[in-house]
Amino acid sequence: MNKKTPYVLTLPLIAAFAIFIIYPLFKVFVDSFYHASFLNPFFRKFVGFENYNWLFTFKLFNPKVSYFLSAFWKSLIWVSGSVGIKVVIGTLGASLLNSGYLAGKKVYRTLVIVPWAIPWSMASMMWAWTLNSEFGVLNSLLMHLHVVDHPVTFLSLPTSAFIVTMIVDAWMGLPFMIIMILSGLQTIPESLYEAATIDGAGDLKKFFYITIPMIKPVLLTVTLLSTVWTFNSFDIIWILTKGGPMSATETLPIAIYKVAFLMTRFGGIGKASAMTIFQVAVVTIISIFYIRTLRKETES
Amino acid sequence: MRGRMGKKIFYQIMALLLMAFLLLPIYQMVITALRPANLPWKSPMPLVPEKVTLTNFVTAFNIVPRLPRYLLNSFIYGIGVSVISLLVAIPAGHALARYHFRLRKPLMVFVIYANMFAPIMLLVPIYVIMKKFGLINTYLSVILSGSIFTIPLSTWLVTSYMQTIPRGIEEAALIDGCSDYSVITRIVIPMISPAMVSVFIYAFVTGWSQQFILALTLIKTDTLMPITQGLYQFFSRSSVRWNELMAAILMSTLVPVTMFLLVQRYIIKGLTSGSVKE
Numbered sequence: 001m002n003k004k005t006p007y008v009l010t011l012p013l014i015a016a017f018a019i020f021i022i023y024p025l026f027k028v029f030v031d032s033f034y035h036a037s038f039l040n041p042f043f044r045k046f047v048g049f050e051n052y053n054w055l056f057t058f059k060l061f062n063p064k065v066s067y068f069l070s071a072f073w074k075s076l077i078w079v080s081g082s083v084g085i086k087v088v089i090g091t092l093g094a095s096l097l098n099s100g101y102l103a104g105k106k107v108y109r110t111l112v113i114v115p116w117a118i119p120w121s122m123a124s125m126m127w128a129w130t131l132n133s134e135f136g137v138l139n140s141l142l143m144h145l146h147v148v149d150h151p152v153t154f155l156s157l158p159t160s161a162f163i164v165t166m167i168v169d170a171w172m173g174l175p176f177m178i179i180m181i182l183s184g185l186q187t188i189p190e191s192l193y194e195a196a197t198i199d200g201a202g203d204l205k206k207f208f209y210i211t212i213p214m215i216k217p218v219l220l221t222v223t224l225l226s227t228v229w230t231f232n233s234f235d236i237i238w239i240l241t242k243g244g245p246m247s248a249t250e251t252l253p254i255a256i257y258k259v260a261f262l263m264t265r266f267g268g269i270g271k272a273s274a275m276t277i278f279q280v281a282v283v284t285i286i287s288i289f290y291i292r293t294l295r296k297e298t299e300s
Numbered sequence: 301m302r303g304r305m306g307k308k309i310f311y312q313i314m315a316l317l318l319m320a321f322l323l324l325p326i327y328q329m330v331i332t333a334l335r336p337a338n339l340p341w342k343s344p345m346p347l348v349p350e351k352v353t354l355t356n357f358v359t360a361f362n363i364v365p366r367l368p369r370y371l372l373n374s375f376i377y378g379i380g381v382s383v384i385s386l387l388v389a390i391p392a393g394h395a396l397a398r399y400h401f402r403l404r405k406p407l408m409v410f411v412i413y414a415n416m417f418a419p420i421m422l423l424v425p426i427y428v429i430m431k432k433f434g435l436i437n438t439y440l441s442v443i444l445s446g447s448i449f450t451i452p453l454s455t456w457l458v459t460s461y462m463q464t465i466p467r468g469i470e471e472a473a474l475i476d477g478c479s480d481y482s483v484i485t486r487i488v489i490p491m492i493s494p495a496m497v498s499v500f501i502y503a504f505v506t507g508w509s510q511q512f513i514l515a516l517t518l519i520k521t522d523t524l525m526p527i528t529q530g531l532y533q534f535f536s537r538s539s540v541r542w543n544e545l546m547a548a549i550l551m552s553t554l555v556p557v558t559m560f561l562l563v564q565r566y567i568i569k570g571l572t573s574g575s576v577k578e
Binding site for chain 2: 009020023031118119125130174238283
């Protein structure tokens with residue numbers, strides 16, 4: 001075997017990373033110190049830390065918190081909520097689909113994957129219609145079950161829009177969660193449960209003292225992965241609310257897009273780049289944790 | 301005995317509730333697509349359509365005549381992303397699984413890191429780069445920028461699949477005088493065809509999904525729009541043609557969903573196996 005062979009074989013990969021990840025990252029970093037906008041492509045001026053200063057001083061809707069910080073906060077809460085739902089329902093759902101008491105597991109396991117394969121934008125349109133206040137099936141269901149008397153306008157109130165988009169995002173991430181946790185559950189030896197049964201442990205005890213500790217590594221990796229993906233989530237909010245009502249769902253990705261491409265008068269490439277630096281920073285920090293846990297897992 | 305029975309029923313109910321949540325919008329799509337468009341809306345809507353028809357699947361093409369074009373575009377974007385992902389992932393995955401070289405470990409780590417990236421993080425510089433090369437408004441812009449987000453996991457899937465197959469045949473071929481590169485075309489590619497199918501479909505489905513934000517920024521001409529943007533034509537200022545829209549979504553998701561269900565086992569296997577270790 002030639003010593004050069006692996007380098008030739010990985011050259012396309014290295015080139016792809018260099019051109020489309022490393023160079024863009026470098027460009028984001030450099031641009032964050034410049035004044036530039038898509039309005040006038042020839043105008044470009046070095047402004048030092050002015051864009052970063054803008055992040056913490058420019059206020060739009062909220063007189064107390066800057067536009068960027070408010071988006072960043074919303075992102076953090078939105079992501080924790082959505083990931084929280086995914087982890088809890090994912091763990092419970094996976095245990096359910098792994099249980100000996102459940103009939104028809106094969107069918108359930110196939111159906112569970114379906115949302116995964118639907119493009120996010122189309123799924124968001126389906127949800128927009130499902131959540132429609134007058135004719136959506138969710139309101140119809142709630143009214144038929146007499147949970148509510150009047151249709152609920154899920155997407156037009158700030159708080160409910162925030163929660164609903166969070167749940168829709170959880171819906172999209174759940175299949176991956178359930179499947180990954182399920183594969184973790186399947187590696188737990190049956191004998192552990194048998195021994196616990198002989199010792200007189202109930203189901204709850206088995207769940208907390210055997211299941212959870214045994215799937216902890218899987219749980220940790222999927223939680224980190226899902227956190228990053230959720231943090232980068234764009235389509236759902238864009239299609240359902242475009243960041244509204246009253247900027248209630250304006251998370252960091254939405255704010256970056258708006259500042260870069262829509263609010264060209266006071267925004268622009270430089271400011272959007274400065275915001276992107278924070279987006280990248282969060283993703284990088286979580287990635288470091290993720291790579292560490294993966295390494296630990298393979299070493300043990 | 302009664303406890304067992306009670307538990308069985310309880311678990312069944314919980315599983316049905318979970319499915320109800322996961323399949324709710326899909327159910328909504330199906331009943332709306334099948335309900336005649338001329339039937340007046342009711343509030344609350346009936347949970348089962350009063351009448352069932354297939355005309356929406358035809359009228360969808362009348363309302364948005366470019367629908368086939370959008371579908372074709374999405375298909376081109378999807379295939380383009382899949383092909384590029386495979387072209388990069390096969391040699392790279394082979395090298396990472398079979399060769400010991402200095403860049404191996406850093407590359408593996410970078411593959412995992414790159415897998416965390418999403419279009420929104422690099423949208424601004426990608427737009428600038430594409431503009432510089434005059435690629436705005438071309439198929440290539442969405443295909444190239446879309447591939448970068450599927451290449452990492454594709455490489456990972458190939459690497460971890462290769463680690464599960466013995467290297468004996470490849471070594472025998474090398475001794476028989478096969479070159480390092482013809483081993484890939486003659487031995488490796490036929491052997492890893494299941495992994496290739498799953499990479500192809502994974503990249504296709506993901507590429508299909510990511511088209512939304514990429515096309516939103518990189519494509520301005522209507523004739524190059526993917527289906528994800530084309531669907532917006534069912535939204536007019538005053539109303540939305542929900543019946544036809546849902547029929548169109550049903551038609552355009554049928555193929556990717558079926559393909560994905562067929563290979564999900566391989567994708568999951570690839571995701572759960574594989575290691576960063578030497």
